[in-house]
Amino acid sequence: MHMKHLLILPIILLFLGCELVYQHPEPGAFTHVAIGLNYRGTNANALAGTINDAREQEEAFTSLFSDRHPSSYLMLQEGTSDGSYDDVSSPLLPTKERVRKIISSLVAAQQAQDILLITYSGHGMEDGSWVLAPETASGTIFLDASTVDPFLLLSVDELFALLAPAAGTTLLIIDSCYAGNFVQQSGSSVSLIDLRPIFADAYETYFSKEKYKNRTFVMAATTADNTSKEPIGGSHIHGYFTEALLGALGWDEETQSLAPDKSSLSMDNLYRYIMENQRIKLTGTYQAFYQHPTISGGPLDLVLRQEVN
Numbered sequence: 001m002h003m004k005h006l007l008i009l010p011i012i013l014l015f016l017g018c019e020l021v022y023q024h025p026e027p028g029a030f031t032h033v034a035i036g037l038n039y040r041g042t043n044a045n046a047l048a049g050t051i052n053d054a055r056e057q058e059e060a061f062t063s064l065f066s067d068r069h070p071s072s073y074l075m076l077q078e079g080t081s082d083g084s085y086d087d088v089s090s091p092l093l094p095t096k097e098r099v100r101k102i103i104s105s106l107v108a109a110q111q112a113q114d115i116l117l118i119t120y121s122g123h124g125m126e127d128g129s130w131v132l133a134p135e136t137a138s139g140t141i142f143l144d145a146s147t148v149d150p151f152l153l154l155s156v157d158e159l160f161a162l163l164a165p166a167a168g169t170t171l172l173i174i175d176s177c178y179a180g181n182f183v184q185q186s187g188s189s190v191s192l193i194d195l196r197p198i199f200a201d202a203y204e205t206y207f208s209k210e211k212y213k214n215r216t217f218v219m220a221a222t223t224a225d226n227t228s229k230e231p232i233g234g235s236h237i238h239g240y241f242t243e244a245l246l247g248a249l250g251w252d253e254e255t256q257s258l259a260p261d262k263s264s265l266s267m268d269n270l271y272r273y274i275m276e277n278q279r280i281k282l283t284g285t286y287q288a289f290y291q292h293p294t295i296s297g298g299p300l301d302l303v304l305r306q307e308v309n
Helices: 002-016 050-064 096-109 156-163 199-206 240-249 267-277
Strands: 020-022 030-037 071-077 115-121 169-175 216-220 300-305
Touching: 030 050, 030 096, 050 071, 050 115, 050 169, 050 240, 071 096, 096 115, 096 156, 169 240, 216 267, 240 267, 267 300
Parallel strands: 020 300, 030 071, 030 115, 115 169, 169 216
Antiparallel strands: none
């Protein structure tokens, strides 16, 4: 028994030291659906950084994928200058119906080499559900003191059902409370960043017969049981997670542009940078004072930019 364990250990370490990289055979189309809600004009708590998050992510990723003739849909709920609710006739107001419609149409048109990025900055329910914009001018989100209108919620299962027919690759970047509910494990998934699985788990996963069928990559601001935070004060606020993400992309807040960079960039690169540079603790005793981002596990890493010599 002891000899078998000694023989297996180097094999496992070899696999844990290697990383399979998922690359597209040919550059395809890049499309970004950037969703941000600050809940001004509604009866939910307003958020200060979400509109900045959505706008600047849209700018940064458009620049990053500029060689792919990118297209984007900036879906914002931000209230009006007098503090009332948005114009409900706006085609890009992120109501549940409009979000579902746009995602469904993009998935239906997607080719194998294409990338669809969906970013969300807003409130999240304890099951991870996104709290989307009301369709009526009242802006009502809470039906009573504690009940959110269920018709405004886009759940984890609903979103993954919309993405299931996708022929290409989908990337979800979510800055909301309990966003870790979207980070789903599979029988072929072991994280190579957070090396917590015991050797037996790693061995069983890497030598399992499961195939890598899921081409949806997820990076979330939190675990499934923790909340997302933003600074209390400041003139230009981002959520702590999105602030670090933009830094990882090379976003310059002063010039509002992406700095030129020829180095390679991947999902794992972004995650490592966020974990090292997020301006709030990753762990702690009290949930109000820490925030731990999560990422979909597995040996596949999505390359966003190839290194240029």
